[in-house]
Amino acid sequence: MPSPWGVVGGLVDLTSHGLLVKYVVASLFRVTWGFTLAAILAIPLGLTIGWYRRAEMAFNPLIQFLRPISPLAWIPIAILWFGVGDLSAIFLIFLSCFFPLLLTAINAVRNIPAVYINAGRNFGLSPGALVYRVLYPAVVPQLIVGLRITLGIAWLVVVAAEMIAVNSGLGFLIVDARNAGNRYDLVVAGMVLIGLIGLLLDIGMRSLEKVKSFRWSYSEE
Amino acid sequence: MESTVAITATPTVETKLRAEHISMSFTRDGESMPVLEDINLEVGNGEFLCLLGPSGCGKSTLLSIIAGFLSPTSGEVKIDGEIVRGPDPRRIFVFQERGVFPWLTVEGNIGFGLFKLTRAERDRRIAHYIKMVGLEGFGKSYPSELSGGMKQRLEVARALAVNPDMLFLDEPFGALDSITRLIMRGELLRIWEAERKTIIFVTHDIDEAVQLADRVAVMSARPGRIQEIVNIDIPHPRDINSARYLELRTGIFNQIGLAHHL
Known part of the structure; x- marks a missing residue:
């Protein structure tokens, strides 16, 4: 095992070769795309499914069937469909984010207290205004928690995906450092970077929870 | 016991709301449970009416039907001669403070x-x-x-x-401590006297009903029926130690007591 100074040396080594920034950017790029695409598709779909009880009954078996399949089990299929490269990794991250976000959105809608919806209807809101002025603000706090947890999952999966499906990124760095001459200083340097960036992502998401009009659900009860 | 029974609103005041033969039953585990049975009620324009009854008597259900959030199994509610088909901004429902x-x-x-x-x-x-x-x-x-x-x-x-023309209040002060509750009653009366909305106020608190209302509709236990309508003929501000207040209060106590077979 490398000493802490060995790891620092590894980080310096990576920086001087320009690999540190390159790999971090490559990993973040995949996470951003996979996570964003999943959020764009899963949240509206989940909100719709949650709003209509029948839709939930129809979709639930399919969701529960697909959900427990680890995103890593999809790696061979991802490579078959998208080849070795960014698309495969993005696809895997998309999958890993899609179901948690879908379930978060479904539950968020179902947990809206009926008084808010009744009050919204009472004041004569059109269906569109009811969505925008009651449904959306009522679910946002739960969605933020879901997004934060899911981003953590995405960050876990990108490392695994990069070990197999691509030739760059922090996951690739770890596998490559071991394969190309047992450079354990670089392996641990990679782990440290993954941890650090995970921490930063979480801090970023938590700052969303501090927005005043989102904060109500955390301060009440 | 000397309490005036009045089935219709004071004749000098025009009728704002009329509930005709309202019945409601919920289906639970395939069984139909009657909650309200043949409710007939008239509320005059600008009147303050309390629906009073033990918990579970269906008074909140009745208020939700009047507000248009629920459709009755049979019967209809007419406000200004128009059948209620859904909630309307002219009639606002006030939930317990959870509604903000x-x-x-x-x-x-x-x-x-x-x-x-x-x-x-x-x-x-x-x-x-x-x-x-x-x-x-x-x-x-x-x-x-x-x-x-x-x-x-x-x-x-x-x-x-x-x-709005009407306010529907569903046990609005139920979650407050007793001192705040008294203050809130005073404030509500002050606002009512300033704005003269028609108010239907649901409560299980006999004192609250006698302090606030022009008339109190006493409901029986499930399935809810209107047992009696008591005219509270004490002018505001009400002296809650006056003989008339205590008499009306005792009268309603007896009504509810009978309903409970205490």
Whole structure:
């Protein structure tokens, strides 16, 4: 095992070769795309499914069937469909984010207290205004928690995906450092970077929870 | 016991609301459970009516039907001669203080129903009702920063801001401590006397009903029926130690007691 100074040396080594920034950017790029695409598709779909009880009954078996399949089990299929490269990794991250976000959105809608919806209807809101002025603000706090947890999952999966499906990124760095001459200083340097960036992502998401009009659900009860 | 029974509203006042043969049953586990049975009720314009009954007697269900949130199994509710088919901004339902939107400030909540007004008019009304319910200085506060009584006043202000003809209040002060509750009753009466909305107020508190209402509709235990309508012929402000107050209060106690076979 490398000493802490060995790891620092590894980080310096990576920086001087320009690999540190390159790999971090490559990993973040995949996470951003996979996570964003999943959020764009899963949240509206989940909100719709949650709003209509029948839709939930129809979709639930399919969701529960697909959900427990680890995103890593999809790696061979991802490579078959998208080849070795960014698309495969993005696809895997998309999958890993899609179901948690879908379930978060479904539950968020179902947990809206009926008084808010009744009050919204009472004041004569059109269906569109009811969505925008009651449904959306009522679910946002739960969605933020879901997004934060899911981003953590995405960050876990990108490392695994990069070990197999691509030739760059922090996951690739770890596998490559071991394969190309047992450079354990670089392996641990990679782990440290993954941890650090995970921490930063979480801090970023938590700052969303501090927005005043989102904060109500955390301060009440 | 000398309590005046009045089935119709005071004849000099025009009828605002008429509930005709309302029955309601819920289906649970395939069995039909009657909740309300043949409710007939008239409420005069500007009147303050309390629906009083033991918990589970269906009084909140009746209020939800009157407000248009639920459709009765049979019968109909007419307001100004029109059959109620859904909620309407002319008639605002006040929930316990849980009904304020926690993601909006005090100003945002009061302005919630004012989306059809110009900005200037909206701001004017918000300021007016903030003052009326005594929330000056809290305009930018969120409900989580307010006490239970303040949240309740906020919800009443939100309801009044859209200038409805009727207010439906469902045990609005039930979650408040007894001192705050007394203060709130006084405030509600003050507002009612200023704005003369028609109010239907659901409560299980006999004192509350006798302190507030023009008439008290006493409901029986499930399935809910209107057992008696008691005229509270004491002018405001009411002396809650007067002989007439105590007499009316005891009369209703006996009514409810009989319903419970105590």
